[in-house]
């Protein structure tokens with residue numbers, strides 16, 4: 294399991310870059326960023342080099358931010374392996390709310406996803422031979 | 427200290443009525459002889475001072491409205507020449523002329539007594555340090571509570587409004603146990619105190635406070651009491667009559683004890699102006715029974731409330747003013763439905779996902795009124811999915827629609843984004859052009 298930071302953004306011009314600036318000023322590196330938005334607002338999801346520092350900086354700057362755990366795995370080198378993993382999860386009844394990829398510290402691609410049954414998901418992935426983070 | 431003036435505050439209902447009757451007879455005669463507008467109003471109705479024999483005759487008297495005061499601006503309503511007046515207070519007018527009230531020394535003393543009675547209800551005594559964070563000036567809040575504290579014999583800190591960091595430093599250094607300000611400002615102060623990491627009970631030694639000059643709800647009271655560990659009393663006053671101290675609630679919170687030996691309250695139907703009974707909601711009307719500088723007879727306050735006459739465990743025998751539920755001035759008419767900001771507030775306070783900081787935007791699009799309520803999400807919630815935000819919004823929108831009988835668009839924003847006001851909260855922007 295890894296930790297991501299979710300930030301609520303009202304759809305105000307420049308709010309995403311304000312958020313990035315806060316993190317840059319706090320010397321936090323972004324390993325990944327994904328945004329889910331509607332016409333009215335958005336949720337920015339971040340994987341950072343230092344969650345504690347990032348949370349403190351964001352809260353201090355008035356952002357509504359929270360830490361949420363994701364199930365994460367390293368994407369196997371073998372072609373088709375990721376699809377197999379996802380099929381395993383689907384057949385195991387795991388409901389994926391959202392997912393996104395990011396670069397691991399070792400340069401390998403990684404995938405993180407949110408589910409409300411993380412323990413079962415981890416068990417299925419491990420049984421299937423995935424490298425769970 | 428249980429009472430400031432025990433004899434008056436716990437007077438029997440019969441004695442109180444006799445006192446009110448005697449005073450009404452005197453004040454009507456005095457107003458008729460000294461205030462031309464009242465002479466004219468009473469003559470026009472064919473009412474003579476001799477027709478008023480007891481407090482029960484009050485409904486024979488004419489009403490006074492704010493426009494009467496504007497018309498008489500600045501000195502037409504004064505019952506005394508300038509040499510007898512010692513102070514003028516004026517109401518802040520967003521539109522039109524100011525209204526002004528003149529006070530004699532006796533008026534100031536009586537007002538101070540009423541403010542002192544209120545401070546005692548909030549837990550103050552002669553030993554107290556009373557921090558006054560209401561604005562000082564033409565507005566009655568600051569000076570009203572200031573003189574109240576002095577009458578009580580407490581130590582008064584005339585901090586006035588604004589400069590929050592300094593206010594907090596003074597609260598810590600002077601160890602104030604009682605604070606007076608607007609409810610929105612005490613919430614702002616509590617937030618700042620929390621943000622600075624100060625300890626309640628150790629750094630901040632407040633035990634009670636009187637909060638007024640704007641409408642607030644029971645939920646806000648509970649929030650203030652919990653965050654600061656204090657007794658939060660609602661205080662009522664209006665610049666035309668006397669500032670804070672006209673009514674205030676005690677620790678039992680059975681309604682605000684109305685200082686009805688000096689200020690006689692009535693509730694009337696907003697449309698027909700017929701007097702209403704206890705526990706019936708309508709417009710609050712006040713007659714000053716002892717004022718010399720500028721007596722007012724049956725002054726329509728435009729505050730919407732009800733009175734109750736239930737006994738209070740504190741032993742005070744006055745009639746009580748239930749929480750002001752709205753102000754006819756603040757009332758919005760949205761697609762023909764009357765909406766009070768206090769109704770919106772009570773819906774917001776029941777929802778744990780948001781904070782009760784809001785702003786109302788009203789507009790008219792294609793001849794249809796639209797209302798948007800901008801409200802802050804709570805900093806303590808965890809949101810990582812768009813669907814969560816939509817759920818919160820839909821729940822609020824449906825609760826709001828059932829409470830207001832008219833739909834509103836809900837816009838959720840980050841904590842701290844809705845402007846906090848250090849004085850009277852400005853919560854409505856009405857862009858409609860009529």
Ligand SMILES: [Zn+2]
Nearest residue numbers: 676738740742
């Ligand atoms: Zn009481």
